[in-house]
Amino acid sequence: MACLQCTSVIDENEQYYATDDMGPEIISVIERYLGHLIPEGGLICFACWVHTRRTIQQQGIIAAPAVMNMNACVWCRRSLAQTRSHSIPEGPERTIITQTIYPREIPPGGLVCYACWVAARRNVEHATRVEDNRQGPSNLHQDSMCAWCRMSLHRRRTHVASGPVRDEVAARIYPNELPEHALLCSNCWTRAHENIEMEQEVVQFDIQPPSASITLDGFTHTTQTSTHCFVPACNNVERNRVPEYLRRIILKSEKIFVTENARVCNEHKCLYNWEFLDQHQFSNTFTKNEIESMLKLSIQDNEINQLDFNNMSSIDEGLFKFWTGITKDNFINILNVISPALTCKKPKNCFGNLFGESSYRGLP
Incomplete structure (x- = not known):
């Protein structure tokens, strides 16, 4: 884009004026300066615009007729009879219109057509963008x-x-x-x-170090597995949980700790003699958890070292059969048969009469 008067290149960020929006007085001054008619869509730079206004003031060019048609647009002078009109309130738009139609003036109550009002608004927005770019184009729209x-x-x-x-x-x-x-x-x-x-989460993730192990002379433990019977070389398919009383017996008699998740088959669950376990090799390296579990099992053994036959419901079924050779139901049936003849008031006394004093004293 170039200025019609000075032929200098007009930057988009610079302020310029379109000749299509100018009044006839300004157009005539520019045409006299150029010596030919102004083509449509011509542009005038800001410096030439200021020079043209000064020329009009010096020559004393009088505005058009004093009596102006109030039904015409003050900018383009088109009739407002069948088009949308707009008032010209105080503001930047009025300033743009005043500068464009100079040396004519906006009469009291003057109106513009809607197209000219939109053109004035666009000129105001363009001038605002130019000013923003001058102040700091790099920070535009940053926020x-x-x-x-x-x-x-x-x-x-x-x-x-x-x-x-x-x-x-x-x-x-x-x-x-x-x-x-x-x-x-x-x-x-x-x-x-x-x-x-x-x-x-990565910072707070604490990798626990492996549990420290210790070797105990004289004590061993079974493997940590529940896939087969804890007795080595056993091929039975049953996998029953090892009762606590059986774990205590093996720990006390053979000093072999049967782990909590160990399993036992039906055949070995009913054994009373576990001396054959000495023929097998078990690990004597214990972890912290295994030692704690073994101590708890030993403490429980001391706490329940007495069998309360007066309260047989507190005795484990397997432990009862281990020491007596019969089940609790069988003992109750026998007790109901012989107690009237023995005049026993307590099951404990009947047990001694039934199995003998030596057998009774041999119980833990």
Whole structure:
């Protein structure tokens, strides 16, 4: 784009005027200066516009007729009879119209057509953009963009980058600097929070060191498995949990600790003699958990070293059969038959009469 008068190149950021929007007085001055008619769509730079206005003032060109048609647009002078009109209130638009129609003046109650009013509004917006670019084009629309993804924040939910989120975003966009009042879109704000939470989980994740092991002379333990019977070389398919009384018996008699998750088959569950376990090799290296479990089992053995036959419901069924050779139901049936003849008031006394005093005293 070039100026019609000085033929200098007009930058988009500079202020200029279109000849199509000028009044006839200004057009005549420019045409006399150029020596030919002005073509449509011509442009005049700001310096030539100021020079033209000064020329009009010096020559004393009088505005058009004093009596003006009030039904015509004060800018383009077209009739407003069948078109939309607009008043000219005080403001930047009125200033633009006044400068454009100079040396004519806006009469009281003057109107413009809607097209001229829109043209005045556009000229005001253009002048505002030019002024903003002069003050700092690099900072234009900076606050309306996400500081991370650089997408527009128009009609989008925004968040202020502060605290740990600000540090996360600053690290992500490095070496670019994060503005002081940076804004983030909702997606980037959520992503920053997720990254912070993941980093905190990694920092807080504590890898537990393997449990320290210790070797105990004279004590061994079975393998930590529940896939087969704890007795070595046993091919039976049953996998019953090892009762606590049986674990205590083996620990006390053979000094072999049967682990909590060990299993036993039906055949070995009914054994009373476990001396054959000495023929097999078991590990004598214990972990902290295994030692604690073995101590608890030993303490429980001391706590229940007496069998209360007056309260047989408290005795384990397997332990009862281990010591008596019969089940609790069988003992109750026998007790109901012989107690009238023996005049026993307590099951404990009947047990002694039934199995003998020596057998009774041999119980734990």
